[in-house]
Amino acid sequence: MRYKCVVQYDGSLFLGFQVQTKGRTVQKEIEQVLQQTFLETITIHPAGRTDGGVHALGQVFHFDTKADLKEWNMKKALNTLLPKDIYISSVEKVSDEFHARYGVRGKEYHYTLDLGEYNPLFRHYRYYPPFKNIQLEPMIEASKHYIGTHDFRSFTKNKALEDTVRTIYSWDVHVEGTVVTMKIIGNGFMHHMIRILVAMLVECGRGKCSQEDIKWILAQKNRVYAPKIAPSAGLVLVRVFYDLTDLTMKS
Amino acid sequence: MRYKCVVQYDGSLFLGFQVQTKGRTVQKEIEQVLQQTFLETITIHPAGRTDGGVHALGQVFHFDTKADLKEWNMKKALNTLLPKDIYISSVEKVSDEFHARYGVRGKEYHYTLDLGEYNPLFRHYRYYPPFKNIQLEPMIEASKHYIGTHDFRSFTKNKALEDTVRTIYSWDVHVEGTVVTMKIIGNGFMHHMIRILVAMLVECGRGKCSQEDIKWILAQKNRVYAPKIAPSAGLVLVRVFYDLTDLTMKS
Numbered sequence: 001m002r003y004k005c006v007v008q009y010d011g012s013l014f015l016g017f018q019v020q021t022k023g024r025t026v027q028k029e030i031e032q033v034l035q036q037t038f039l040e041t042i043t044i045h046p047a048g049r050t051d052g053g054v055h056a057l058g059q060v061f062h063f064d065t066k067a068d069l070k071e072w073n074m075k076k077a078l079n080t081l082l083p084k085d086i087y088i089s090s091v092e093k094v095s096d097e098f099h100a101r102y103g104v105r106g107k108e109y110h111y112t113l114d115l116g117e118y119n120p121l122f123r124h125y126r127y128y129p130p131f132k133n134i135q136l137e138p139m140i141e142a143s144k145h146y147i148g149t150h151d152f153r154s155f156t157k158n159k160a161l162e163d164t165v166r167t168i169y170s171w172d173v174h175v176e177g178t179v180v181t182m183k184i185i186g187n188g189f190m191h192h193m194i195r196i197l198v199a200m201l202v203e204c205g206r207g208k209c210s211q212e213d214i215k216w217i218l219a220q221k222n223r224v225y226a227p228k229i230a231p232s233a234g235l236v237l238v239r240v241f242y243d244l245t246d247l248t249m250k251s
Numbered sequence: 252m253r254y255k256c257v258v259q260y261d262g263s264l265f266l267g268f269q270v271q272t273k274g275r276t277v278q279k280e281i282e283q284v285l286q287q288t289f290l291e292t293i294t295i296h297p298a299g300r301t302d303g304g305v306h307a308l309g310q311v312f313h314f315d316t317k318a319d320l321k322e323w324n325m326k327k328a329l330n331t332l333l334p335k336d337i338y339i340s341s342v343e344k345v346s347d348e349f350h351a352r353y354g355v356r357g358k359e360y361h362y363t364l365d366l367g368e369y370n371p372l373f374r375h376y377r378y379y380p381p382f383k384n385i386q387l388e389p390m391i392e393a394s395k396h397y398i399g400t401h402d403f404r405s406f407t408k409n410k411a412l413e414d415t416v417r418t419i420y421s422w423d424v425h426v427e428g429t430v431v432t433m434k435i436i437g438n439g440f441m442h443h444m445i446r447i448l449v450a451m452l453v454e455c456g457r458g459k460c461s462q463e464d465i466k467w468i469l470a471q472k473n474r475v476y477a478p479k480i481a482p483s484a485g486l487v488l489v490r491v492f493y494d495l496t497d498l499t500m501k502s
Contacts, residue, residue: 121306
């Protein structure tokens with residue numbers, strides 16, 4: 001039996017999603033609960049990793065087991081044993097053809113900035129840039145240069161050997177008072193990519209970087225021109241798309 | 252010099268406000284920073300205590316020191332040294348006649364329930380009652396019985412020797428989707444009082460308690476009839492009033 005699960009987690013107290021030799025990770029917590037429940041070693045396969053401090057409301061993983069449980073019973077069994085900062089919001093039996101990683105067609109992330117005064121209640125969920133007089137207009141304008149298919153080599157952490165071309169379908173900016181939420185949908189995102197893209201928008205908002213600079217940095221295909229990175233705290237993986245028709249119907 | 256400070260804190264990682272022999276408290280963190288800054292032992296005087304897990308956006312305290320700093324410099328100095336879950340939002344020099352506790356005329360608390368599915372990102376800030384089919388109407392109706400001047404002896408923790416008569420000026424219920432925020436203003440609240448009052452409203456929403464029961468329990472002046480208590484996570488101290496005219500202008 002293959003099960004597809006949608007999982008929500010608060011990334012604040014995790015070193016990230018993926019199992020590492022040391023430290024608390026989401027994957028390790030879930031695999032421990034599966035082992036405890038089914039008395040067999042089960043490896044889960046996520047849609048992708050998230051870094052420490054990054055949250056999820058719609059991360060997806062799959063796993064295989066001989067156990068044949070009703071979907072609702074599986075959900076209940078896992079949530080009863082999982083720690084309070086992880087919650088399985090949906091369980092679905094799927095065919096062997098479904099693969100949580102290989103099947104990904106797109107992802108939606110939200111990044112939240114607060115341009116107002118610091119509030120300790122939101123410190124794990126919003127980025128409070130330590131700069132004065134950040135203007136919204138240049139940030140919104142600059143984000144439009146990100147939309148489309150580009151080589152995002154300037155905006156990724158690693159000296160990537162992989163293909164660094166990605167498509168960003170939309171980058172919507174919602175403003176409510178001092179809170180700025182960016183809703184980003186793309187076919188895939190490299191390590192740190194969104195956080196670097198957001199940090200450059202903040203530079204535009206500060207007047208440290210022009211619209212022309214953004215286009216120029218994209219063209220350079222070299223991270224040295226985009227050295228900043230926004231904190232993980234503002235970032236949430238909201239949804240993983242497995243169907244292109246879902247992608248055209250943005251949430 | 253006497254300074255009045257407004258302080259915000261995330262109560263999740265504190266045992267409460269007041270210094271205790273063991274464990275992390277808001278008061279201890281602030282007094283340590285004052286000691287570090289002014290090289291003298293300074294005791295702070297809060298408007299009142301809050302329990303572990305209870306948050307604040309508008310707690311008030313005062314302290315005295317020989318140091319004469321500009322208000323803005325004092326705010327900056329303290330926030331630089333305070334941990335990320337405490338933030339001083341305002342500092343004001345006041346006369347010796349101001350006392351953060353004795354001068355209190357009223358307080359505003361918010362309590363947030365979420366009647367939808369559990370979400371780990373809000374677990375420290377909302378109460379997710381583990382009951383199905385909670386109805387809003389009976390909760391809103393029952394809350395009206397709390398408004399006014401009553402002996403709230405049935406709704407407090409301790410076998411109170413003190414006077415247990417309090418006045419609740421308003422108990423407003425705001426609903427947005429599945430999220431129910433109760434905005435409560437009163438001249439004072441006893442230990443656990445709001446959390447017990449909220450727990451009884453949830454009983455009304457479940458159909459376990461009628462409108463008549465609420466009136467009857469109030470009249471009994473005995474906690475045995477209101478044994479439940481809602482979690483501290485949903486509770487925030489939003490504002491402390493020192494002026495009766497402010498009280499009539501609800502936030």
